Amino acid sequence: MEPVLNAHRLTKTYRTGSESVVVLQDVSFHVYPGESVAIIGASGSGKTTLLNLLAGLDLPDQGEIFLGPTQLNQLTENDRAYMRNRYIGLVYQDYQLLPHYTALENVLFPLEILRQTSGKKEKAQALLSKMGLSERYYHYPSMLSGGEQQRVAIARSIVTQPLILLADEPTGNLHREASDEITTLLFEMNKTLATPMVIVTHQMDLAMQCDRVYQMARGKLTPYIEKTLKPS
Ligand SMILES: Nc1ncnc2c1ncn2[C@@H]1O[C@H](COP(=O)(O)OP(=O)(O)O)[C@@H](O)[C@H]1O
Ligand SMILES: [Mg+2]
Incomplete structure (x- = not known):
């Protein structure tokens, strides 16, 4: 099976003044159709950097990133932005909703950017309803709880029917109950739409529900092997 996303030997170094920090060193990573992959790791280990490269938000110093047959890191910034808007769903820890847009307008936004003309509103409303937000179409983000905002953000991320979903600590700002709801929704979407997803998370129970954990x-990015603690 061909991977949906194929990152080959990525290297990324940040230089600030005279300091330089190697954040990614020869990282290769593939995502196959329909699967869920978790990335765990300490704060500052480079998880967001990797996700930003996969999303085409930033460029590697070396290496290649293919989304389907398209090499993202060879495109112009405009073409990369188009690929991202059209084919990649992004979910962030802090939701990143547009504050002056209603829930419905936030979900409509990617379709407007792509100049979709027909059935937009119905599509957005149907997704919000699926997220349990049929009573919240005309609420602004500030009127919604964290969990509700994240559900709007998930609806927005999948309304374009992306090839892949990339989520950076999607439950990081939520209390237990809301966090479990978001986890359930993400896996439901993964199953029903067969959209593969990559989730960066600190939550081991969420990570362990994924097909693979890195x-x-x-x-370096390495397969995670659960260590069993032997009683001493
Ligand atoms: N734009 C940047 N410029 C300089 N250093 C950065 C930048 N972004 C991240 N870093 C550094 O790269 C390392 C990895 O950061 P990040 O990818 O955000 O880690 P994580 O998401 O795992 O917490 C950190 O040491 C961070 O300080
Ligand atoms: Mg991060």
Whole structure:
């Protein structure tokens, strides 16, 4: 099976003044159709950096990123933005909703950017309803709880029927109950739409529900193997 996303030997170094930090060192990563992949790792280990490269929000120093047959890191910034808007769903820890847009307008926004003309409103409303927000179409983000805002953000991320969903600590700002709801919704979407997803998370129970788990540490991405603690 061909991977949906194929990142090959990525290297990324940040330079600030005279300091330089190697954040990713020869990282390769594939995502196959329909699967869920978790990335765990300490704060500052480079998880967001990796996700930003996969989303085409930033460029690697070396290496290649293919979304289907298209090499993202060879495109112009405009073409990369188009690929991202059209084919990649993004979910952030802090929701990133447009504050002056209603829930419905936030979900409509990606379709407007793509100049979709027919059935937009119905599509957006149907997704919000699926997220349990049929009573919240005309609410602004400030009128919604964190969990509700994240559900709007998930609806927005999938309204374009992306090839892949990338979520950076999607439950990081939520209390237990809301966090469990978001986790359930993400896996439901993954199953029903067969959209593959990559989830960066600190929550081990969420990570362990994924088909594969990777760990970022010291610039490397390696398969995570659960260590069983032996009683001493
Ligand atoms: N734009 C940037 N410029 C300089 N250093 C950065 C930048 N973004 C991230 N870093 C550094 O790269 C490392 C990895 O950051 P990040 O990818 O955000 O880690 P994580 O998401 O795992 O917490 C950190 O040491 C961070 O300080
Ligand atoms: Mg991060």
